[in-house]
Each structure stands twice: as C-alpha cells, then as structure tokens.
Amino acid sequence: MATRKSGPAAHPAADASTVAVFQDTWTLYRKVVENNYLCHREAYGALHDALTGRGRSPFRFLDIACGDATASADALQGTAVAHYRGMDFSTQALELAAAALAGLGCHVVLEEGDFLDLVPNRRDIADVVWMGLSLHHLQQPDKLAFMRHVRSALAPGGSFLIYENSLRPDEDRDGWMRRWDEQRPSWTAFSEPEWDTVTGHVHAADYPETTETWHRLGHEAGFSRAAHVLTTQTELFSVYRFDT
Numbered sequence: 001m002a003t004r005k006s007g008p009a010a011h012p013a014a015d016a017s018t019v020a021v022f023q024d025t026w027t028l029y030r031k032v033v034e035n036n037y038l039c040h041r042e043a044y045g046a047l048h049d050a051l052t053g054r055g056r057s058p059f060r061f062l063d064i065a066c067g068d069a070t071a072s073a074d075a076l077q078g079t080a081v082a083h084y085r086g087m088d089f090s091t092q093a094l095e096l097a098a099a100a101l102a103g104l105g106c107h108v109v110l111e112e113g114d115f116l117d118l119v120p121n122r123r124d125i126a127d128v129v130w131m132g133l134s135l136h137h138l139q140q141p142d143k144l145a146f147m148r149h150v151r152s153a154l155a156p157g158g159s160f161l162i163y164e165n166s167l168r169p170d171e172d173r174d175g176w177m178r179r180w181d182e183q184r185p186s187w188t189a190f191s192e193p194e195w196d197t198v199t200g201h202v203h204a205a206d207y208p209e210t211t212e213t214w215h216r217l218g219h220e221a222g223f224s225r226a227a228h229v230l231t232t233q234t235e236l237f238s239v240y241r242f243d244t
C-alpha cells in the first residue's frame with residue numbers, strides 16, 4: 001500500500017490553466033495519454049530502456065509531477081526498482097497513482113504538494129529522477145535552479161531523465177506553438193471545447209527549449225553528462241538524460 005504525505009498547498013505561482021487542466025479535469029488528460037497524442041509510448045519506452053540498462057542493482061525512483069503514474073508504472077515493470085516516490089499537487093491524480101503502482105511490488109511513497117517546495121533541500125533520496133512534461137512550465141532561470149535541486153537530491157552515480165517540449169534548432173516559442181496548433185486534425189478523439197482546453201493550457205504555460213539549451217542547463221546544473229535520448233515522431237517532444 002502507498003504511503004501518502006500531504007505537502008504545502010499548490011504553489012501560488014502555478015498558472016491557472018495548469019491547475020484547471022490537472023486538478024479539475026484529470027479525465028481529459030487521460031484521454032490525451034490513451035490516444036498517445038503526446039507520444040507517451042515512445043517517451044516511456046525510452047525510460048524503460050534506460051532503467052533496464054542499469055542492470056539488476058536495486059534503485060530508488062523519484063517521479064516528479066507523476067500525475068496518475070500509469071505510464072511510469074508500466075515503464076518500471078521488469079526493472080530492479082526498490083522504492084518509488086511520486087510527487088504531484090493533484091489529489092485526484094495521486095489517488096489514481098496509488099492504484100496504478102500497487103502491482104509494482106516495491107515500497108511506494110506519494111507526496112502531495114508543489115514540486116518547487118518538495119524537491120529543494122532533499123539529499124540522496126533517489127538514484128533515478130524522472131520528470132515527464134512538467135519542467136517546461138518554468139522559465140529558463142527557474143528551470144536551471146530547479147535542475148540544481150534535482151542534482152542535489154540524487155545519489156552519486158544517479159541520473160535525471162526528462163521528457164519535455166523541445167524546439168527545433170533556431171525555432172522560437174511561437175514557431176513551436178504553430179507546430180502544436182497544426183496537430184489539431186490528428187486529435188480526432190477531441191471535440192472543439194476539449195482541444196481548446198488543452199491548447200489553452202499549452203499556450204499559457206509551456207516554455208519549450210532547444211536541445212542545445214537543455215544540454216547547457218544540464219551542465220550548468222552540475223551534471224557531468226547530458227544526452228539527447230530521442231525526439232518523438234511529432235518532433236514536439238524529446239527525452240534527455242543527465243548523469244551526475
């Protein structure tokens with residue numbers, strides 16, 4: 001059974017659309033994931049490969065902004081995970097996460113609160129940290145500050161993997177948003193109001209970076225190695241890996 005810990009209330013700086021999409025209407029996000037519109041299958045497949053690549057040594061896994069942890073639970077199957085810690089400010093998502101993680105057979109701790117409050121000042125709490133589709137809510141200096149906190153929370157030899165919005169070389173945020181908007185015809189399972197809710201959040205809260213910038217942030221945060229693991233088929237997202 002999962003241990004639940006309530007942290008501080010949602011950060012006042014969290015964008016209103018982020019709260020609306022992830023705290024009030026989780027079912028809509030489930031529909032996005034189930035239709036693979038954000039390429040979860042590729043991203044979490046890469047996470048699974050990275051975790052099995054560690055061999056059979058038990059590891060502690062920290063899932064920042066874990067949501068309902070469904071994709072993480074799948075990615076962790078067949079790995080040597082010994083301890084799972086998830087963090088999110090959505091009560092609804094964490095209730096689903098407890099159920100999704102029950103079959104993993106390792107100790108599970110779920111912390112409810114804002115990751116900007118929960119991660120700083122933690123030392124050696126994980127061997128692998130994963131953050132799926134959430135670091136992009138921060139502006140560049142805040143991304144860097146947060147990545148430094150993640151670096152400190154990792155054990156020696158640990159890795160930080162992110163699945164994030166990524167710009168093409170020389171593309172700016174407006175260019176990325178234009179490419180996002182061009183996805184509309186392929187979101188056939190979504191009504192116009194559903195698409196508008198998700199797209200309104202993306203336009204309000206997402207700040208993608210180029211691969212070059214993600215790598216630079218990783219090095220400035222104190223990681224010794226930064227690697228580009230994959231770019232999704234839509235070329236809107238990438239997985240990066242930073243080693244201590």
Ligand SMILES: C[S@@+](CC[C@H](N)C(=O)[O-])C[C@H]1O[C@@H](n2cnc3c(N)ncnc32)[C@H](O)[C@@H]1O
Pocket residue numbers: 011014018022023033064065066067068071087088089090093113114115116131132133134137
């Ligand atoms: C796009 S979902 C990603 C969920 C999952 N990681 C995935 O890859 O599908 C964003 C998640 O981040 C959470 N979130 C966003 N900002 C947060 C914050 N500042 N603190 C804690 N959780 C946050 C939301 O509640 C939501 O579960």
